[in-house]
Every structure is written in C-alpha cells, then in structure tokens.
Amino acid sequence: NFNLAHFTQSAPSIRECPPEAGAEVAFAGRSNAGKSSAINTLTGNHKLARTSKTPGRTQLINFFDLSENTRLVDLPGYGYAKVPRAMKEQWQKNLSEYLHERRCLAGLVVVMDIRHPMQEFDTMVINWAVEAQMPVHLLLTKADKLKKGPAQNTLLQVKKSIKEAGVDDLVTAQTFSSLKGAGLDTLKQRLTGWLLS
Ligand code: GTP
Numbered sequence: 576n577f578n579l580a581h582f583t584q585s586a587p588s589i590r591e592c593p594p595e596a597g598a599e600v601a602f603a604g605r606s607n608a609g610k611s612s613a614i615n616t617l618t619g620n621h622k623l624a625r626t627s628k629t630p631g632r633t634q635l636i637n638f639f640d641l642s643e644n645t646r647l648v649d650l651p652g653y654g655y656a657k658v659p660r661a662m663k664e665q666w667q668k669n670l671s672e673y674l675h676e677r678r679c680l681a682g683l684v685v686v687m688d689i690r691h692p693m694q695e696f697d698t699m700v701i702n703w704a705v706e707a708q709m710p711v712h713l714l715l716t717k718a719d720k721l722k723k724g725p726a727q728n729t730l731l732q733v734k735k736s737i738k739e740a741g742v743d744d745l746v747t748a749q750t751f752s753s754l755k756g757a758g759l760d761t762l763k764q765r766l767t768g769w770l771l772s
C-alpha cells in the first residue's frame with residue numbers, strides 16, 4: 576500500500592543509507608525531471624517529498640518507508656548545472672556504486688521529462704543499472720505538457736531504442752503525469768512486482 580509511505584531518514588551519501596534489509600525502489604533522474612512529484616502522486620501525499628520549481632531541490636537521499644521491509648528512495652537529481660564539478664563526479668561515482676552494490680535495491684525508476692527524454696546522463700544511468708542486472712522503469716513524466724499523439728510517439732521512440740539496445744528484458748517504459756495522475760496504475764503494478772518478488 577503506497578499510501579502508507581512516510582519519511583524515515585535523509586542520507587548525505589550512499590554510505591550512510593539504512594541497513595540492507597527488505598526491498599527498496601529508487602527514483603533517479605535529471606534535476607527538475609519530476610522525481611519528487613512522482614513519489615507524491617504514487618503515495619497520494621503531496622506533502623511527502625519536497626518539490627520545487629528550482630532544480631536541485633533534493634540534495635539528500637530521502638528514504639520513505641512503505642512497511643517495515645519496503646521503501647521508496649528519492650535520489651538527488653543529476654545534470655544540475657550549478658553544482659560544482661567535483662560534487663557531480665562524486666555523485667556519479669556514488670550512484671554507480673549504489674546501483675551495483677545495494678543488494679536490497681529491487682529496481683530503479685528513471686524519471687525523464689517527456690519533452691527531453693534519454694539525455695546523455697539518463698543513458699549512462701540506464702547502462703549502469705543494466706550492467707548491474709537491475710530492472711529499470713522509464714517514467715516519461717509531465718505527459719500533460721504534450722498532446723496525446725506526440726506523447727505516444729515519444730514513448731514509441733523510447734521503446735524502440737530500448738529494443739535496439741537489446742535491453743528490453745530489463746527495461747520498461749510508460750508515460751506519466753503527476754499533475755493528472757495519468758499512468759498511476761501502470762507504475763504501481765511495476766513497483767509492486769519489484770517489491771513483492
Ligand atoms: P530535484 O529534486 O531538483 O532533482 O527535482 P525533481 O526531479 O524532484 O522535480 P520536482 O518533482 O520537484 O518537480 C519539478 C517541477 O516540475 C515542479 O515545478 C513540479 O510542479 C513540476 N512537475 C513535476 N511533475 C509534473 C507533471 O507531471 N506535470 C507538470 N505539468 N508539472 C510537473
């Protein structure tokens with residue numbers, strides 16, 4: 576039950592994550608892509624994860640427990656221009672490590688603005704996850720910003736590139752809107768599969 580989500584802790588780095596237990600699903604994506612908003616829509620609690628018009632709002636890793644053994648993880652956004660280079664490089668290293676080493680990580684949601692999908696760093700993160708044999712769900716969010724035709728076209732393009740890369744066994748994709756709640760059932764289904772398996 577995603578509505579039971581509650582904030583439990585923030586960690587400044589992967590090293591300070593809660594102990595490995597149960598299963599978690601993490602949300603990654605560029606700054607301002609809509610990660611925190613997606614978590615709020617998923618949990619039906621619009622005060623749960625802080626959202627902002629200013630990119631780089633979420634600077635800590637935030638943990639939200641769904642039950643004693645399951646949680647959602649809101650990761651800081653990447654690609655934020657104003658963050659110093661050394662900090663960016665550190666974060667990339669951390670994220671790669673987290674994807675490879677965190678054994679309780681059941682799957683990764685990569686949140687992308689449907690108007691700018693599959694940017695360089697998105698592709699890199701997807702590749703790290705695939706390397707780590709981690710299932711990935713691509714959430715093409717802010718679908719309300721496009722008409723239905725162009726939104727479906729973008730989804731088809733993204734699905735095509737997954738197939739061409741030969742990673743369609745691990746990677747799935749859908750359109751989503753946190754504003755309208757569109758695609759919520761599909762997202763819940765995918766995450767439930769991960770958290771219960
Ligand atoms: P960082 O924490 O900075 O990495 O950003 P984030 O990925 O958590 O993005 P956040 O959820 O804070 O959303 C960024 C902005 O996009 C906010 O102004 C949101 O209101 C807006 N937004 C998020 N999702 C949607 C959506 O589905 N539709 C529309 N129209 N706006 C959205």
Ligand code: MG
Pocket residue numbers: 610611612625626632633649
């Ligand atoms: Mg955020």
